[in-house]
Amino acid sequence: MDPIRTPMTPPVRVTDAAIHLEGSQFSEARVSGGVLVQGNVVGLTINSNAASQADHVGCYSRVFLHPVKTFVRRPELCEQIRRQLHDRPGSDTAGGSGEYGKKVLAVWGLGGTGKTQLVLDYLQRYRNEYKAAFWIEAERKASVERDLINIYKLLFPARLSAGQETVKIDDAVVAVKNWFSNGQDRWLMVFDGADSIDNENDAEFLDLAYYMPESPAVHVIVTTRSRTAKDMTMLEGVNVGEMDEQQAVDLFYESSRPMKRDNKTEEEVGCIVKELGYLALAINLAGTYVSRTPRLLFDIRGYLPEYRRRRQELLGRKPEKLVHQYGKSVLTTWETSYQAIKQQSAGAAKLLTFLAFLNFDDIYLELFGMSIEPQGAEPSDHPNEHLSWRTMLSPGTDMDIYELEKYFDVLQLYSFVQRKSDQRSYSMHKLVHAWGYDRLQSEEQRDPSLGALQLVYEAATDPKAGPYGKLRLLPHIMANFDAVAKSMSRLEMIEHVLVPLEVLGRFAHDIGRLPEAYLMKAFVVEEHCALHGDEHLETLRAMDTLANTLADQGKNSEAAAIMTEVLEKRRRILGEEHLNTIAAMHHLAVILDKQGKHNKAAAMQIEVLEKRRRILGEEHLGTITARHVLANTLYMQGKRNEASAIITEVLEKRRRVLGEEHLSTIATIYNLANVLGC
Incomplete structure (x- = not known):
């Protein structure tokens, strides 16, 4: 593939004593140091006796070196790049010298956060700070080598004119690095999309250090999904995460033109970008979809319900290269990273899937019952203890805190989890969390959902758990409940799920989280009714506990109606003197008392006491x-x-x-x- 050309700009012809090479874009037209820059074509003219072009001005790139049309600036991140590259004196490496100092800056974050667009914005704003910029596509080793060979041809045209037919990559790398070492000006080199830098056993592994110039006059920016790049430099790097809310709203409007912008619409757009986790690529794709869907342009309120029904399909839409300057969907980007993780650590890949069945925030190691003190795994009293979550994550080995920390470290390298500022827990982007669930077929969801159910059950029944720990656990219980409710068949419910869910419902009730307790208890009643009928003793027991929760919520009329039904059926099935019948009478009396029916309640309580x-x-x-x-x-x-x-x-x-x-x-x-x- 040739470097990008602008059709309206014809190739430049030079004299016999000159050689023309087509480079890439530069917005000005001038002659400087033997370089003609016109429109989007760089024409390089040199003396035929010169070994290299010593005063290269302009750019090398095979892509358009400006952000997409819908780009919304993130000035605080752009300023972080500027501050670290320009304001920090000295060199990144020991013995570095030169006026500017060699600097390598990692711009890293989850796929789809807008790393490339951010660096393109930086380049456009500060291009005059550099004599030339070189943009290298670093997604694959082959593309890096292709671009470096092209840069070699750009810098050493005389060697080509002397009859050199082929260029070996090693020769090109050495020559290009040496060329930069002789320069005194400031240069910028960008390695964009350098994601294969973690696993040396990967066929696509990229040894970035080998390709980077050592010259103190060069600024190097590496965009990557891998946090490993941050460790290549003394600079702190730039972590590109979620957009802030206003930036996300602005991006949606830019992408969804000609949608009108008013207060009512802006409120709905705020809900949309929140649902999309303020992720740049997801918002851009959503806005583009809206712009091409007239019914949504007319009434944006239709987008969120449609997104929730078709989330996987909409996130899987491939961006249009000419519009988004990006060829991969959100899900494709993450799937590529997942496969890299799987190659590096099967346990880490399993952990990523497992986390999709817990809450995406506040993922703390204590949740896994791990201690730094050596100890064996205690036997679980979970009804399905053979479905061990430890075995799921680490089959054939004893899971301990050190193994778990290694798995989290791998996920963090690929930006799938982020360590929170307290350093004691992790979080996931909500769309990554949803993708971890959506990517599985229904039969693949069963085991991790049951494993995560066992995990939260163990945590909820741990006698050592304090009040704060119990409150911290509840979001994970509810996330797992939602996943289990969607992934289990009714026959599997009775075998694996209903008993632990009843325990977890009581747990939520006991810590005062009555709405959550109601959801789980109502679900258990519904499933028992469907499986056994409304007169089965298990159904009646579940109805009894549900009525108690309703009463504690102040919904006494609903509670009394359910408890009256339970009492009547227990009287008929078990008899007046059965303890469960008496218990139902006792519970109904308590509810009647809350309703203010004290005389009726007292008569019933006297009967219970006798x-x-x-x-x-x-x-x-x-x-x-x-x-x-x-x-x-x-x-x-x-x-x-x-x-x-x-x-x-x-x-x-x-x-x-x-x-x-x-x-x-x-x-x-x-x-x-x-x-x-x-």
Whole structure:
């Protein structure tokens, strides 16, 4: 493929004593040091006796050296490049010298964040700071070598005129590096898309250091998805992440012209860019799609529902080269990185898939039950302990914190996870997280979803977990619940899912997260009804716990209706004296009391107390609890003396059975004080 030409600019003819080589674009037209720059063509004229062109001015590139038409500036990132390359004195390497100092700057981040466009913007803004710029496509080793050979031909035309027919890459690299070492001006060299720099065993592995000039007069920028490039230099580099909200909104409008811009539309666009995680390429593609879809231009509110239905298809759309200057879809870019990770570390690739079944934020190592102290894995009491998440991630080896940290480190190298500022947890871009799930076929989703369910179940039932740890766990429980609900068949639900989900629903209830508890408990009821029918004992038990959560949410009418149904069915199936029937009566009485139906509640509680006395005995905790509940209802009826006498008796029994320090004993003391007006 020849360097890009502008059709309206014909090839430049020079005298017999000169050689013409076609380079790439430069916006000016001038003659300087033997170089004619006109339009998008660089014509190089030299004396036939010269060995090299010592005063090259302009650019070498096979791409358009300006950002896309819809580009929205990110000035803070551009300034980071400028500051590190221009404002920091000295050389990156020991013994460096020269007025400007050799500097290598890594511009790294997730595929689709706009790294290339950012560097193109930098080049356009600061092109006058450089004598010449050389843009090398570094996605493949072959493209790097092609471009370096072309640069060699540009810099050493006399050798070609002397009859040199072929150029060996090693000769070209040495000659080009030596050419830069003789220069005193400032030059810029960009290695764009250098992603294959981590795995030396990869056939496409790129040893960037071999190709880079050592001259202190050269600024080198490397754009890459790999964080490894950051370690090649003393400069901190530029991490290109999400756009800020206003930049993302502006980019969507630039890409979706001629869509109108008003307050109502801007609010909806804000929701769209948030859903897209403020990722530049995804926003650009979405805006382009809208611009070519008249029904969406007329009513942008239709985009988000369509995106949620067709997320994988829309993110998989291939950008148009002429419009986006990019040939890969968002998903193709990430899939390429995933395959590189898989070659380097199978465990890291499995971890990436596994994380798609947890929450994308605050992924902390303690979640995995890992300790830096040597210890064996404790046996799990999960109902499906044979589905070990440890075995999924690291088959045939004992998973420990060191192995897990290695996996996270590989994912971080490829920008799939980012270590958070507290250094104790990781996060994923929300679209990467969604892609990790969407890329799997339905049958491939089963095992990681069950493995992640086992993981959160173990964390939720860990007796060492404190209040903060429990709250921190809940987003991962809910993300896994969503994945499990979508990926499991009904038969698999009963075998693997419903029991742990009931436990997790109680966990959410116990830490006060009632909306989340309701979602899980309602799902369990629905699945039991579908699997067993609405009179099965498991269905009734699930309905009982759901009613309690509704009551705690203040939805007493709904709770009473469900609990009444449970009581009637248990009476018919189990009988009046069965403990589960009595428990349903007890729960219904509590709900009626919350509704203000104190007389009806008191009558039902007296019946519960009598039956528990007869069946369980006076000292049973169930009987004592029934006494306490009855006392509270009597108090609400205004019968303070009766209530205080019963609570005093409850306190004595709880002290004797549970002890002074038990929370139930302490709660009874508090209630007695309230009743007595203390």
